Amino acid sequence: MTDKLKPLREKIDAIDAQILTLLNERAKVAQEVGHVKAETNAPVFRPEREAQVLRGVAERNPGPMVSFDVQTIFREIMSACRALEKRVTVAYLGPAGTFSEQAVYQQFGTAVEGLPCASIDEVFRATEAGTAEFGVVPVENSSEGAINRTLDLMLQTTLLISGEVAIPVHHSLMSKTGSMDGVKVICAHSQALAQCQVWLNQNYPNIERRAVASNAEAARMAGDDPAMAAIASEIAGTRYKLGVVKPHIQDDPHNRTRFAIIGQLQTLPSGKDQTSIVLAVPNKAGAVYQLLAPLAKHGVSMTRFESRPARMGTWEYYFYVDVEGHIHNESVAKAMAELKDEAAFFKLLGSYPVSLT
Ligand SMILES: O=C(O)C(=O)C[C@]1(C(=O)O)C=C[C@@H](O)C=C1
Numbered sequence: 001m002t003d004k005l006k007p008l009r010e011k012i013d014a015i016d017a018q019i020l021t022l023l024n025e026r027a028k029v030a031q032e033v034g035h036v037k038a039e040t041n042a043p044v045f046r047p048e049r050e051a052q053v054l055r056g057v058a059e060r061n062p063g064p065m066v067s068f069d070v071q072t073i074f075r076e077i078m079s080a081c082r083a084l085e086k087r088v089t090v091a092y093l094g095p096a097g098t099f100s101e102q103a104v105y106q107q108f109g110t111a112v113e114g115l116p117c118a119s120i121d122e123v124f125r126a127t128e129a130g131t132a133e134f135g136v137v138p139v140e141n142s143s144e145g146a147i148n149r150t151l152d153l154m155l156q157t158t159l160l161i162s163g164e165v166a167i168p169v170h171h172s173l174m175s176k177t178g179s180m181d182g183v184k185v186i187c188a189h190s191q192a193l194a195q196c197q198v199w200l201n202q203n204y205p206n207i208e209r210r211a212v213a214s215n216a217e218a219a220r221m222a223g224d225d226p227a228m229a230a231i232a233s234e235i236a237g238t239r240y241k242l243g244v245v246k247p248h249i250q251d252d253p254h255n256r257t258r259f260a261i262i263g264q265l266q267t268l269p270s271g272k273d274q275t276s277i278v279l280a281v282p283n284k285a286g287a288v289y290q291l292l293a294p295l296a297k298h299g300v301s302m303t304r305f306e307s308r309p310a311r312m313g314t315w316e317y318y319f320y321v322d323v324e325g326h327i328h329n330e331s332v333a334k335a336m337a338e339l340k341d342e343a344a345f346f347k348l349l350g351s352y353p354v355s356l357t
Helices: 002-040 047-060 067-085 099-108 120-129 148-156 190-195 197-203 215-224 234-239 287-291 293-297 330-342
Strands: 089-093 113-117 134-141 160-168 172-175 185-188 208-211 228-232 243-246 256-263 273-280 302-309 317-324 345-353
Touching: 002 067, 047 067, 047 160, 047 345, 067 099, 089 099, 089 120, 099 113, 099 134, 099 160, 099 256, 113 120, 120 134, 120 148, 120 256, 134 148, 134 160, 148 302, 148 317, 172 215, 172 234, 185 190, 185 215, 190 197, 190 208, 190 228, 215 228, 215 234, 228 234, 234 243, 273 330, 287 293, 287 330, 293 330, 330 345
Parallel strands: 089 113, 089 134, 160 345, 185 208, 185 228
Antiparallel strands: 134 256, 160 256, 172 228, 172 243, 273 317, 273 345, 302 317
């Protein structure tokens, strides 16, 4: 056994030496890129370039490594190279251990400065004030729909959407002891309670459910109090030393949340992009139908249509629309110009690469 392993391990050592040399060659080039950017004050984080690199390695991947894993490795390589240029600060809905933090790493890799914030509002404020260069905010969940607070704040902010990232959301039921003995309350964010309600009704119909600020906060509370259980990610559970009572209790096994990367940056085209806008129309018959006509006219596909009641003013609803393509694409630019002319309200939220996951 050892005789057979030895030459294979020597091979791995030799390959690792080459990888190490290449990684550092790459890092030196990234440092040069950093110097060029510093001269012109150009942005360090370039989501369109990173999306192209990650799509490229997946397309060229000969295997046997699976493309998802290859992308994870290259994301970390770029993250480390980027950090040599400048360590980017990213605000997110904290505390540490939330799905928002996971979304930060999924987009930026781990060589990033995370800034946990107490609320979605604070993520916007920290990014607008420049305390963080980017913010990561939840936009929609596949089971529960839109995150209304984010949509409302998008309307008011001067920030743009610079990118998007989608992550699978798996909720686990956890407690200090790893059992439900003596547990009187199950805590979680209201969205998580909603995403697990069928399972909870079947298994613990008589235990009180309490909505708290975040799942990570629920995990922290459960770590302090054996009478409380938390619904949260297992990452949060590990952080607060909880035992798993039952993993993956979300009603939809494919539950996912989409996050927006917000910032000052207008991302350039990556070749596979999406544009987000908000619109309002006068309250008259056929207005929405008419409003969307420019999309069909210019062959622009709509990928999302969400409405929010306008809480003041003369219009009844705001419509959040995502379309395929970048505002720099001629057809998208023309369609947007016509929409803007016809709408009672129009706001471009940003053009950015379509999420890889
Ligand atoms: O190409 C650039 O602009 C770089 O800064 C290099 C690099 C990379 O490591 O590949 C790093 C950071 C950017 O977000 C994009 C790519």
